[in-house]
Amino acid sequence: MTIEIPKEKWAGKVREVTLGATSADGGTRIRTITLGGQAAMPYLQFEAPAPHPPCLALEIRDRKPEDWSQLLSQIWGEAMADPAQWAKAAEEAGADMIYLTLSATQADGKPNTAENARAVVRKVLDATALPIAVVGPGQAEIDNELIVPAAEEGKGERMLIGICEDKNYRTIVAAALANDHIVQSKTPMDVNLSKQLVILIHDMGLPLERIIIDPTTGSLGYGIEYGYSVMERLRLAALQGDSMTQQPLIVTPGEEGWKVKEAKVGEGVPAAWGDWKRRAQDWEAVTATALVHAGADLIVLRHPDTLRRVRSLVDSLLAPAA
Amino acid sequence: MALTGLEIYKLLPKTNCKECGFPTCLAFAMKLAAKQAELSACPYVSEESKAKLEAASAPPIRLIEIAGDDGKLAVGNETVLFRHEKTFYHRPGLFLRLLDTDGPDDLKRKAAEADAYKADYVGINLTLDGFAVEAASGDPAKYAAAIAAVRSASKKPLILMASSPDLAKAGLEAAKGTRPLLHAANAANWQAMGELAKAANVPLAVRSESLDGLAELTGSLTKAGLQDLVLDPDLTGYQDSLQRLTLLRRLALKKNFRPLGFPIITFPGASGKADETVLAAEHIAKYAGFIVLEKFEPASLYALLVLRQNIYTDPQKPIQVQPGLYEINNPDTKAPVMVTTNFSITYFSVANEVEGSGWPAWLVVTDAEGMSVLTAWAAGKFDSERIAKAVKAVGIADKVGHRKVIIPGQVAVLSGELEGDLPDWQIMVGPKEAVDIGSFLKATWKN
Ligand code: B12
Ligand code: SF4
Numbered sequence: 001m002t003i004e005i006p007k008e009k010w011a012g013k014v015r016e017v018t019l020g021a022t023s024a025d026g027g028t029r030i031r032t033i034t035l036g037g038q039a040a041m042p043y044l045q046f047e048a049p050a051p052h053p054p055c056l057a058l059e060i061r062d063r064k065p066e067d068w069s070q071l072l073s074q075i076w077g078e079a080m081a082d083p084a085q086w087a088k089a090a091e092e093a094g095a096d097m098i099y100l101t102l103s104a105t106q107a108d109g110k111p112n113t114a115e116n117a118r119a120v121v122r123k124v125l126d127a128t129a130l131p132i133a134v135v136g137p138g139q140a141e142i143d144n145e146l147i148v149p150a151a152e153e154g155k156g157e158r159m160l161i162g163i164c165e166d167k168n169y170r171t172i173v174a175a176a177l178a179n180d181h182i183v184q185s186k187t188p189m190d191v192n193l194s195k196q197l198v199i200l201i202h203d204m205g206l207p208l209e210r211i212i213i214d215p216t217t218g219s220l221g222y223g224i225e226y227g228y229s230v231m232e233r234l235r236l237a238a239l240q241g242d243s244m245t246q247q248p249l250i251v252t253p254g255e256e257g258w259k260v261k262e263a264k265v266g267e268g269v270p271a272a273w274g275d276w277k278r279r280a281q282d283w284e285a286v287t288a289t290a291l292v293h294a295g296a297d298l299i300v301l302r303h304p305d306t307l308r309r310v311r312s313l314v315d316s317l318l319a320p321a322a
Numbered sequence: 323m324a325l326t327g328l329e330i331y332k333l334l335p336k337t338n339c340k341e342c343g344f345p346t347c348l349a350f351a352m353k354l355a356a357k358q359a360e361l362s363a364c365p366y367v368s369e370e371s372k373a374k375l376e377a378a379s380a381p382p383i384r385l386i387e388i389a390g391d392d393g394k395l396a397v398g399n400e401t402v403l404f405r406h407e408k409t410f411y412h413r414p415g416l417f418l419r420l421l422d423t424d425g426p427d428d429l430k431r432k433a434a435e436a437d438a439y440k441a442d443y444v445g446i447n448l449t450l451d452g453f454a455v456e457a458a459s460g461d462p463a464k465y466a467a468a469i470a471a472v473r474s475a476s477k478k479p480l481i482l483m484a485s486s487p488d489l490a491k492a493g494l495e496a497a498k499g500t501r502p503l504l505h506a507a508n509a510a511n512w513q514a515m516g517e518l519a520k521a522a523n524v525p526l527a528v529r530s531e532s533l534d535g536l537a538e539l540t541g542s543l544t545k546a547g548l549q550d551l552v553l554d555p556d557l558t559g560y561q562d563s564l565q566r567l568t569l570l571r572r573l574a575l576k577k578n579f580r581p582l583g584f585p586i587i588t589f590p591g592a593s594g595k596a597d598e599t600v601l602a603a604e605h606i607a608k609y610a611g612f613i614v615l616e617k618f619e620p621a622s623l624y625a626l627l628v629l630r631q632n633i634y635t636d637p638q639k640p641i642q643v644q645p646g647l648y649e650i651n652n653p654d655t656k657a658p659v660m661v662t663t664n665f666s667i668t669y670f671s672v673a674n675e676v677e678g679s680g681w682p683a684w685l686v687v688t689d690a691e692g693m694s695v696l697t698a699w700a701a702g703k704f705d706s707e708r709i710a711k712a713v714k715a716v717g718i719a720d721k722v723g724h725r726k727v728i729i730p731g732q733v734a735v736l737s738g739e740l741e742g743d744l745p746d747w748q749i750m751v752g753p754k755e756a757v758d759i760g761s762f763l764k765a766t767w768k769n
Contacts, residue, residue: 289603
């Protein structure tokens with residue numbers, strides 16, 4: 001008996017988006033990263049091999065964050081105080097990309113400024129030759145104030161900038177248009193909202209080859225299943241040929257996984273939660289693993305060990321079908 | 323896969339004799355397709371047609387049940403490839419592998435420790451499902467003793483891992499009174515293993531690296547009269563797992579391919595080629611039925627059990643708690659009053675935090691249709707009107723002497739409007755995250 005392998009034939013595929021620009025394209029990055037291009041559900045190599053590996057990014061901040069887990073501070077140590085050092089450390093830890101989040105305030109509590117944003121982006125671009133992302137703190141006014149100068153400073157580097165949301169995308173998209181960047185388009189776990197925002201951004205003149213969808217990530221135990229299913233639905237729609245869903249997907253298991261009590265708190269928790277360090281790292285790794293299988297293309301992590309674990313997962317998934 | 327009325331009609335006698343109680347064979351076929359009639363109502367249907375119809379109505383992935391001295395587990399009977407298409411029904415069992423070479427005392431200790439494992443996740447009690455006891459010694463007497471030792475420490479279901487018929491026999495004997503899964507039959511021993519499983523009426527796993535090999539084994543065993551089978555595709559890493567598990571699920575659901583329509587057992591840590599926790603997470607998301615772990619590691623187990631819960635949640639119904647008034651730490655008339663939503667994750671984050679802080683408190687759980695604070699707020703299900711209504715409905719005013727109510731920090735914007743809707747109450751804005759409730763009360767609650 002020889003069983004016939006059931007293969008799906010899809011009409012569509014995911015659009016390719018390239019991050020970073022080398023000197024050949026007017027940038028200073030040592031390499032570019034292309035995402036997307038899949039013509040099958042995640043990692044079904046027997047059906048249609050995925051042309052590009054997913055990008056594993058490490059998140060850094062413009063200054064030492066106050067609310068990150070102590071376990072992360074232990075790992076990154078002194079480097080957290082200086083974005084250039086931190087970017088270098090993240091590169092050494094094996095990141096494909098540096099994902100820089102700008103804070104709402106500066107270390108002295110005063111609001112963050114355009115000059116500072118500019119200076120930090122410059123520092124990071126000088127410290128690492130990897131492609132980078134720069135996003136704001138997630139408050140519309142401050143985001144606009146910081147991302148426009150950041151985008152100008154990195155003009156031509158094809159950075160990922162954001163975060164575009166329905167109430168706040170115009171300024172960021174304009175900055176991407178003017179300075180040759182890619183945008184992160186975020187909507188709260190809904191296929192239609194996700195398409196709508198892509199359409200709005202595209203209507204402003206930004207090519208679809210420069211939009212990445214952020215479907216919103218929920219952590220393990222705190223809503224992961226909603227994002228997981230929205231990603232599967234987006235990917236199925238993309239393969240069925242629905243053009244506005246054919247963007248690569250970005251997820252943030254680092255941020256979400258490290259925000260929850262399981263990762264943050266080491267004392268006074270149930271014994272069944274086990275060893276704190278292990279639990280915290282597993283929380284991020286298991287969240288990321290599930291999302292890799294739901295179709296994540298760009299995975300933003302916080303802990304270098306998680307990066308290592310997810311790297312061996314995706315390397316193996318991408319090996320040619322046996 | 324269910325047959326249509328017309329497909330069923332083709333298998334009926336087509337004589338329209340009416341004895342089934344319907345005017346025509348076609349009418350009867352339509353009722354059968356709608357599951358509003360029983361095939362037995364037609365006395366003339368041929369044996370061959372009967373077999374075809376019965377086979378077609380069986381679920382594409384067989385439901386397999388195993389049982390311990392106390393406690394059961396059922397896996398299989400899944401109907402979709404992606405959870406949003408309907409839901410995943412039967413959570414895969416998580417088992418811990420134990421070796422008979424450890425000796426009875428060690429085994430008892432290990433089994434007792436893992437058996438006692440219990441984690442609470444949003445009011446759901448998460449535990450390990452059972453033990454896979456392996457006859458690593460090769461000695462039937464040692465194996466029997468090991469099973470007895472595990473049974474003395476745990477009443478959970480067992481998987482008997484025995485590589486030869488005489489070990490299997492000793493194991494089944496020692497497991498008498500329970501319904502374990504026997505693992506595993508292969509091309510060399512399937513006849514003897516099949517006889518043992520049949521005699522003991524227990525499900526049997528078949529093991530082969532290839533899909534063809536698996537289908538041949540299940541084909542032979544089905545012919546020998548066994549129906550309760552489990553597939554062990556001998557998975558070792560991330561890629562072979564994803565591919566074979568996906569193909570098996572597709573063949574069962576899309577092709578209704580009976581020889582592979584059984585639940586699947588995996589051993590994510592066995593090959594050492596993958597990170598056990600990461601591969602087990604993959605197996606949970608992608609279609610495993612029984613997952614056997616090598617290590618008992620509470621932190622990782624907790625993460626895996628929560629993932630399993632999340633992936634198997636019905637996408638149509640968020641897990642929720644009953645709206646109403648909840649008492650935490652025996653509150654009295656001076657205890658703080660807090661409002662939250664009836665989404666389970668939200669409620670338990672808050673309730674566990676308050677309980678842990680030692681503060682007695684009243685929790686007013688509003689009916690927010692099972693949504694989190696911000697989701698419900700954005701959807702208009704957790705607005706000032708609803709909160710005011712809930713505060714009045716639960717009669718909290720009669721239970722406390724003060725008039726202060728704490729709202730979640732995430733919906734601080736509601737405080738102005740709430741002052742209007744609850745004129746007798748002082749609205750206090752709590753912290754954004756439940757973790758900070760204890761310190762918030764310490765700083766602000768002076769009663
Ligand atoms: C999962 C999720 C969903 C799920 C729903 C899950 C559910 N059952 O609620 C789905 C996908 C269905 C969904 C839908 C929508 N969502 Co939604 N969703 C989320 C997500 C990712 C997580 C929410 C969650 O579960 N949090 C965990 C729970 C435990 O948090 P919580 O309830 O806030 O409780 C915490 C605290 O508030 C505090 N707390 C709770 N009670 C109390 C009480 C007191 C007294 C105190 C002191 C503290 C306290 O303790 C808890 C732990 O710290 C968030 C984004 C994010 N990452 O946070 C968006 C988010 C909440 N959603 C959002 C939106 C807009 C929507 C939609 C309106 C989108 C749309 N137009 O379709 C819909 C609305 C639903 C509808 N119309 O049916 C927005 C809200 C934006 C805003 N500020 O208004 C968010 C913030 C995403 C975003 N950034 O845009 N969503
Ligand atoms: S009893 Fe059977 S043969 Fe007679 S009408 Fe009904 S289905 Fe047809």
